[in-house]
Each structure stands twice: as structure tokens, then as C-alpha cells.
Amino acid sequence: MPNQSHERLEQRLLKVISKQTRGKGAACLRGFLKVLSWIFGIVVQIRLFLYKHRIIRANTLGCQVISVGNVTVGGTGKTPIVETFARSLQQKGRKVAILSRGYKSRKTPLWEKILKKEKQLPRVVSDGKRLLLNSDLAGDEPYMLASNLPNVVVLVDKDRVKSGKYAIRKFGCDTLVLDDGFQYLKLQQRFDIVLVDYTNPFGYNRVLPRGLLREPKRNLKRAGFIFIT
The missing domain is CATH 3.40.50 (Rossmann fold)
Structure with a gap:
């Protein structure tokens, strides 16, 4: 049951972000998700920067x-x-x-x-x-x-x-x-x-x-x- 509920939630969110679901509620949710995406994108790029400039060390396995x-x-x-x-x-x-x-x-x-x-x-x-x-x-x-x-x-x-x-x-x-x-x-x-x-x-x-x-x-x-x- 938990997996089915999770899948249903994913499908609903997918319909919202793809604009299949319309209306004021869906538009507000897309606006909120857009803000979260902006934050997530910044975090991703900071992480890449830290690895690229070796502030965070990556590993080499020799193969x-x-x-x-x-x-x-x-x-x-x-x-x-x-x-x-x-x-x-x-x-x-x-x-x-x-x-x-x-x-x-x-x-x-x-x-x-x-x-x-x-x-x-x-x-x-x-x-x-x-x-x-x-x-x-x-x-x-x-x-x-x-x-x-x-x-x-x-x-x-x-x-x-x-x-x-x-x-x-x-x-x-x-x-x-x-x-x-x-x-x-x-x-x-x-x-x-x-x-x-x-x-x-x-x-x-x-x-x-x-x-x-x-x-x-x-x-x-x-x-x-x-x-x-």
C-alpha cells in the first residue's frame, strides 16, 4: 500500500508540472515548486563547484x-x-x-x-x-x-x-x-x-x-x- 500511495502522488505531481492539471491551485503549486527548483539548482551547482575545485576531495581507484x-x-x-x-x-x-x-x-x-x-x-x-x-x-x-x-x-x-x-x-x-x-x-x-x-x-x-x-x-x-x- 505505501508504494501504491507513493506512485499515485508521483502521478499527480507529474500532471501538475506538465500542466495537464490546470486551475488556480495547480498554478500556485507550480509557483511554489519553481521556488524550490531555484534553491535546488543552486545547491547542485555549489556541490559541483566544490568537487571541481577540490574543496571536496574525490577518490581515484586506479582502474x-x-x-x-x-x-x-x-x-x-x-x-x-x-x-x-x-x-x-x-x-x-x-x-x-x-x-x-x-x-x-x-x-x-x-x-x-x-x-x-x-x-x-x-x-x-x-x-x-x-x-x-x-x-x-x-x-x-x-x-x-x-x-x-x-x-x-x-x-x-x-x-x-x-x-x-x-x-x-x-x-x-x-x-x-x-x-x-x-x-x-x-x-x-x-x-x-x-x-x-x-x-x-x-x-x-x-x-x-x-x-x-x-x-x-x-x-x-x-x-x-x-x-x-
Whole structure:
């Protein structure tokens, strides 16, 4: 039920920001969301500035890192592209790990995190030989990737620096593919691939929450390659 309520709320908000819902109430809400978008956009650009000028230090893992992401919320077909790149790299002799944050996977309860003294390790969906987690624990997309790529390591953790180090140390990986990694600035020296949905490429041309952009579209200049999906 909570998921259904959340989805209904998302659909209502989408109708408001796309102007499908009209009236004074919807117009006032769009005005309020516009103010929030202005604030959000400033925060995003400040964060980029801090990383760009090394006020906040990013990490280097000493291996090839490829990020596949987008500039809008919602699906743009990232998973098939991640799968294609990972398979191609693996077939060329690379030891590949896919690093996912595990969207819609089961979260570890707070009490469990507090009680555990040791630092929690990334969840290993696949060790490159066999599936180790089901879709509830891994998340639908990491599970699908692990199922389709039997020779590729698939890890789930919000901290992609931690999971990247683990992939290198535990499995000897020399190539990391970040699923949904364009906004993940903690890892530097990587190649960014960005997917753009041709039906609504720039999310109503406004950043969240007035539009669907995660960051201003001018930031696409960070990308090394752009796919239209």
C-alpha cells in the first residue's frame, strides 16, 4: 500500500508540472515548486563547484571507471546500456564489476546497522560465477544484470567508492561500471555516458521539483558520450 500511495502522488505531481492539471491551485503549486527548483539548482551547482575545485576531495581507484547515467529522473534505458558495455568489456578480457545503489532493494534496518560493530560490506548480487541474492535483496535491476551477465561481478551499495574498492580487493576487478552514476561525484577519472530520452529529453526544462532535471542541462558538457534513447 505505501508504494501504491507513493506512485499515485508521483502521478499527480507529474500532471501538475506538465500542466495537464490546470486551475488556480495547480498554478500556485507550480509557483511554489519553481521556488524550490531555484534553491535546488543552486545547491547542485555549489556541490559541483566544490568537487571541481577540490574543496571536496574525490577518490581515484586506479582502474578504468565508466559511468552510465542521465540528467532526469525516471527510466531512460540505462540498464540495457550498462549490460551491453559490461558484456563487451568482459568479452575483451576485462574483469568487470557493476556498481549499483540498488534502487527498490530491501533496506537494512537501522537497528541492525547500529548493532553491527563491523563496517557493513557491499551486497554481492553475483561474484562473477553465481547468483547470491534474490531480487528482493538486490533490487530488480541489479538482479537482472547479474542474471544476464554470469561472468560479471554485481555489487549493491550506495557508497560506490566502498563497493569499488571491495570489487578490486575481493574479486580483482580492473573495470568498474557505475549504474546511474552521472551525479555520483565522489569518483573521479572516469568516462561518463549520459542517456537522454528523446520523448522528453530535458524534463520540462526545469530542475526538480518543478521539472524532472536532476541538474541543469548545461551540465551535460561533463559527459564524454551522449546516447539518445
